[in-house]
Amino acid sequence: MRIVVVTTSYPAGSEDPSGHFVRSSAQALARGGADVHVIAAGGSLLSPPSQDGGLTVHRAGGGALFAWPGAAARALESPLRLLSVAPFAAGVLERLRALGPVDRAVAHWIVPCAWPLLLAGSRAPLEACAHGADVRLLLRAPRALRTAVVGALLRRGARFAFAARALRDALASSLAPEQARALMDASRVEPPAIALPPVAERARLLRREILRGPGERLAVVACRLIATKRVELAIEAARAVGPGLRLVVIGDGPERAALERLARRGDGARGSSPGGGGAVSAEVRFTGALPRREALAWIAAADVLLHPSSHEAAPTVVREARALGVPVIACDAGDVAAWARSDDGIVVAAGTRDSLAAALRTIPSRRSERAPALAPPS
Known part of the structure; x- marks a missing residue:
């Protein structure tokens, strides 16, 4: 089975604290025998794929926004960094095109990571993992936009994994009753995997x-x-x-x-x-x-x-x-x-x-x- 994981946060090395829970979650998929490819923010489309503990990591750009100390802080410091969302999405689409058909797709963060997977037109099963900042961004967005994002994923047949029950409840309570019920039916609560070195x-x-x-x-x-x-x-x-x-x-x-x-x-x-x-x-x-x-x-x-x-x-x-x-x-x-x-x-x-x-x-x-x-x- 070939699985693609799209994320805006992935460690640049073993000692980088950024996104290590995404890495642990992807490695858990690889331990099940899957061929796992991670498409992550940072680097550029010219960066060759790298190997990381059984994972193949492809960089898609967008590092101007998706880097330490987090997208929200970086956008507050320089709002022009928000423009990096477009090249990141384009980079993900290009990496998906080069990768070819996959059997499963996982997006870590509903926005912006699930959107390139929708745009790519793949019919592979899709899971959108919500970690916090993405849900808070949707809650601050106009209700029409929030409804459109969740609705598009539900129509695609996506499943949702929320790191916390509080996240799922907050997002569901902000939606119309019918869409909220559909979201609850298509979701589960599961904190992401963690792995600890001996210290x-x-x-x-x-x-x-x-x-x-x-x-x-x-x-x-x-x-x-x-x-x-x-x-x-x-x-x-x-x-x-x-x-x-x-x-x-x-x-x-x-x-x-x-x-x-x-x-x-x-x-x-x-x-x-x-x-x-x-x-x-x-x-x-x-x-x-x-x-x-x-x-x-x-x-x-x-x-x-x-x-x-x-x-x-x-x-x-x-x-x-x-x-x-x-x-x-x-x-x-x-x-x-x-x-x-x-x-x-x-x-x-x-x-x-x-x-x-x-x-x-x-x-x-x-x-x-x-x-x-x-x-x-x-």
Whole structure:
């Protein structure tokens, strides 16, 4: 069986955190014996196909929009980047033409990835996977456009896979009753696959380096530093908890400078943090963007992952932390609250400094010499 996967997010290498869940999902298809071809944003039509863990990856352009720290942030920074959607769609069509007939097509993100598959005219079974930003974009679009997009896919016989039940419910509730019922009948809820490399040894070393005193605890935030992630709440909550709690912020983005100023505000001095590198304050360290394995090692080293984001679906970092055996404090967004009902390792807090701080005070310190457990993803 030949399967084509179209996506705007795919890792440029094994340590690139972008789109690794798409890669894991595609590799799961390949393990079933399929010949899987991924058509991804980035590069150009002149870029030759590459091999990646049993997958053949074709680049289709569009990198001006579909790159770190995400299409929404890049479009806000430079609206002209939205023009990249057209060459990306054209690049996908050209790659599909060269690839020839396929037995199945998968689009990761309803828009813009499903549209080239519709335009190509293939009658192969089509699945549109919704991850969050695509549904939020449709919800902000005029209702006529939203209805047209969903209607075209339903008429094509497409199936839908939503990363979170909250996404499916939000999209269905914005449609006319008949179309909403058709969408529900043609969909399932299934978070994308994740795969974790071994990081326990590195996590043990990081923990020993950064925690000096008995009873000290380590909280980690790992995300793009954009407004909706609300990292400022994590910084304010850590400060409210006071001495004994260290906060490490992993990631980069347009909010970093403002967040660093917030972290320094009120601190008497700055210096180097154990572990070296990065901008630091007395209790908050910014690592910048890290290779994926190093970021996962920091999460595995932590006593708790803080995730105060206001806009989520099925946040991968929360699932990764739980797979690593690390407790999570998160705000109610997407399916996080639903997960918490069956996982007592997830605490849902209100989106305020005091609520997050109160939750942080309940998280005990792990023994610093204990190696973080690496549990298999559930």
